[in-house]
Amino acid sequence: MTWAPPLFLKLGVCNLIDLLLVNGVVITMDKDRRVLQDGAVAIDKGRILEVGDTQLLKDKYPAQKVVDCAHHCILPGFVDAHGHGGHSLFKTIATDNINDWMPIMTNTYKHYVTDDFWYYEGKLSALERLKAGITTGVSVLGSMPRSDDPIFALNHAKAYNEVGVREIVATGPCNPPWPHPFSRWVDGQKVTKEVTYEQVLAGAEAVIEALNHANNDKTRAYITPFVIVTSVNPSYPTPADQLFGLTDFDRYQARKIREIAKKYDTRIHSDAFGGMIHLAIQDKEYALLGPDVHLQHCRGISFDEAKILAETGTNVSASPGFGQINARTPITELLEMGATVAITTDGTSPMTPFDMFQAMRRMQLLQQAALRDYYYLPPGKLLEMVTIDAARCVGWDDELGSLEAGKKADVITVNMHQAHLNPENMHVHRVVYQAVGGDVNHVIVDGELIMDERRVLTVDEKQILKDANEEANRTIERAGLEIYMQPSKYFWGHARAYLDERRFDPTKL
Structure with a gap:
């Protein structure tokens, strides 16, 4: 074959x-959902220059x-x-006490973690x-958000930035x-003090002021009350x-959260459940609903509530878990109404990995089973819901979520040259149905190759x-969590687990 000089040499x-x-x-x-069989991606100065033929x-x-x-x-x-900041150091703790997991972990986050905890956990996360x-990952700091001091968020964001992953720090008032x-x-x-609502709002403001668009915009910060109605x-x-009906405090919180979001031109993230x-919509002026909001869970919402989310342009994110069986997020209905819905991990405690491949498949199965429709x-x-739709959900789809010229160069590769991913055809099906997180081979963030x-x-x-x-280990000992790490006597050889002992005493919190 005659060699032809490349165009740049000519x-x-x-x-x-x-x-x-x-x-x-x-x-x-991209908008046409192109799949290029022998494709290439050109990257320069943190941006995608072009996507096309190799x-x-x-x-x-x-x-x-x-x-x-x-x-x-x-x-x-x-x-x-x-997802949650802090959870990566508490994986599977209290899974045998699942109904007490929230107060156990919330008490730990409020009283037994050090400032350095957030840095070491952030690195692992x-x-x-x-x-x-x-x-790009959202990190709600703790089981309920904690913002009485900005140091927790600052340490967590520092850790993420050193690793090179984009982080959306989500912090605000608990209930x-x-x-x-x-x-x-x-x-x-341990030094304990009483903190006012105004003080935690001030702490959240300090975090947003310091971190929103920090680290060359690899860090953002959203105001995050634990729930939209307390x-x-x-x-x-x-x-x-x-x-x-709404209480005076419900209305007060909505107004304060809206004021902070407007002051710092940032977005709102929170949890929501049926009712x-x-x-929330009864507060016409300050409702924590709309295109600048994304709400996690939305389990057990009614049809009219789903319509409100769609009509207000409120973004929804949901994770697959046992809770979906008892009270489902109406994902398919929301999608049919035109709402943006993202699949999330809600990782990583008590028992959920940061694996979007698994999250896609689990969510599909739960929704299919609930609707009895394959x-x-x-x-x-499913792939849209962890890429372009997820980027839209967090308000970053102008720069993230697809491979297009001008967008930030956040790119991954999946190694298909493995038994469980062969034959190499039907690539979207193969990635969604058979890949796992460990199959990711290269990661590029902001144009920098950070995993090779x-x-x-x-x-x-x-x-x-x-x-x-x-x-x-230090935190587990400090917080007395060892008891929640012991298997019950029904752990082996039994079809159903029982505890048969009281491990958690709420009066001692």
Whole structure:
């Protein structure tokens, strides 16, 4: 074959772009949902220059580094629109006490974690997300948000930035009563003080002022009250006959959250369950609903509440879990009404990994089972819900969620040259139905290659694991969590688990 000089040699071009991915199957998630069989992605100065045919882009763009993506799918990095900071050091603790898990963990976060805890946990959390292909992750600090001091969020964001993963720090007030006791650890001693609602709002404001669009816009900060209505059950749908209207504090909180969001031009994130949307919409001026809001869970909402979410343009995110069986998020109905819905991990405690591949499949199964219909949530829709739809949910789809010229270069590859992902055809089906987080081979964030063939380039992975284990053990001992780590006598050889003992005493909190 006669050799033909590349176009850049013919033109005498010598400027090198930063990075060129070649020879891969590019799943663009652009408006046409193009899938390029021998595709390439050109990247320079943190942005995508062009997506197209491999040979065309090789001729057009000489690069400082070329990554051969043969036998790989190239995708936009996943966006995990809801997870928790802190949880990565408490995986599976209190799973045998699942009905007491929330007060156990909330008490731990409020009184037994150090300032450094948030840094070590942030490193582990960011590392797990990175290695599973999540390039942007929302982190609600604690089980309920904690914002009595900005240091927790600042340390967490510092850790994420060092790893190289985008983080949306979500912090704000937990639920009443107020004032509320919180503890700091100073020189190994617990110092507890009563904190007012105004003080936690001030702490959240300080976080947003410091972190929103920080680190070259790899860090954002959203104002995040625990729930959008505080006067009803915060973790489960409230029956219609128990909805007695908004309280004065409900209205006060909505107004304060709206004022903070407007002041800092940021977004609002919160949890919601059935009954809350019916109540929230009654506050026409300050309702925590609308295009600048994304609500997690929305389990057990009524049809009229789903209509309110769709009509107000409120974004919804939901995670697959046992709670979906008792009170489902009406995902398919919301989608049919035109709402934006993202699938999230809600990771990683008590028992959920930061693995968007697993999250997609679990959510599909739960929705299909609930509706008794195999055909709901086809694989293409599932992939949209962790990429472009998830980016839209968090208000970042102008720059993230798809591989298109001009967008930020957040890109992952999936190694298809493995037994469980062969044969290499029907690539979207294969990625959605058979891949797992450990199949992600390369990760690029903001144009920087930060994982190369599963080797993390930004941090010392072994040191992160060592520090995280040591901090977890210190916190477990400090908080007295060992009792919640012991298997019950029904753990082995029984079809159903019982505890047969009282491990949790709420009077001692």
